[in-house]
Amino acid sequence: MKTFARRAEDVLIVGAGMAGLTAATELAGAGRRVLLLDKGRAVGGRLASRRIGEATFDHGAQFITARVPRFAAAIERWQRSGVVGEWCRGFAGHVDGHPRWRGTPTMTSVAQHLAHGLDVILEKQVVALCRSLDRWRVQTNTGESFSARAVVLTPPVPQSLAIIEAGGVVLHPEARASLASIEYERCLAVMAVLDAPSRLPAPGGLAPVHGPIAWIADNQKKGGSAVPAVTIHAGHAFSLEHWEGDRGQSGRQLLDAAAEWLGAHVTTFQVHGWRYSKPVRSGERPCVIANRSPLLVLAGDAFSEPRVEGAALSGWAAAEAILSNPA
């Protein structure tokens, strides 16, 4: 990431997850001055990794798949750069021949690689988008404001709508209703450090058919953790039911449900809640132009597919919308 120097932006992108980063890369490559703002302490959004002592966890997206040639070509480039590697071609004995890519060493590596050379300011939460003649002005929770000729909002859609409405921007009622109808699954994610290797069979991930667990993975067998470290994702029903409850208690319930795959003592664990884990239904268009002059585009996995690939395709579509609609 470059050191940020304040100046007039062509495009301001809110969110440095996969959609924001791919949009920014494309726009910067076309010569646009681009600034990314993200509320997080690191880039990547739901491509997220966390450390507990010597243990390292991917606690958001677990692997990347490619169905579209453009994204497959991007993965090939990332592989040459050493930020992704093939994990496997299927789990629990169901080998289907389709590569599952993991970030090397962790899933955030891809986001960090994409952010290299871009202007990104972290720990800046955008709270409002206001119109100021032919430009947009975004305000942050720290009272700063940034202006640009075009804005791309990539947070989960309910958060993008809140930003738009806080600044008094009025969307077309049909467009607003369609955006407001986008729902997301929730996911409680447990990160547990073990005192011995888990019993999860190679390659170290499986999606149980019954019970509260949707996915369980061994980050050591996957290759990202120096010590035994297991990520457990609860399904939507369990996550919703326990969302407001005691996270420690929910974590212990999930660890009990995972006992047959752990086979070792849990020395410590943490629980993270993904309120906007995956969109339930994906949009028909890869991004939405919410306003043409000045240009406001909404992007993210909700407009494509609920996957890392979908977010990238949406980011590219947002960049194309801006490049083909000069302000």
Ligand SMILES: Cc1cc2nc3c(=O)[nH]c(=O)nc-3n(C[C@H](O)[C@H](O)[C@H](O)COP(=O)(O)OP(=O)(O)OC[C@H]3O[C@@H](n4cnc5c(N)ncnc54)[C@H](O)[C@@H]3O)c2cc1C
């Ligand atoms: C538990 C889990 C498991 C998953 N597993 C897989 C998987 O195995 N394979 C797969 O392909 N996909 C998986 N996904 C989905 C995948 O992670 C997403 O589809 C993709 O990462 C979404 O990228 P995005 O850029 O659209 O959104 P995000 O990654 O959510 O990026 C949005 C960014 O906006 C920032 N932001 C939000 N609000 C503000 C604000 N007000 N101001 C500033 N910044 C803001 C956030 O900090 C974030 O960085 C999983 C997701 C989860 C949560």
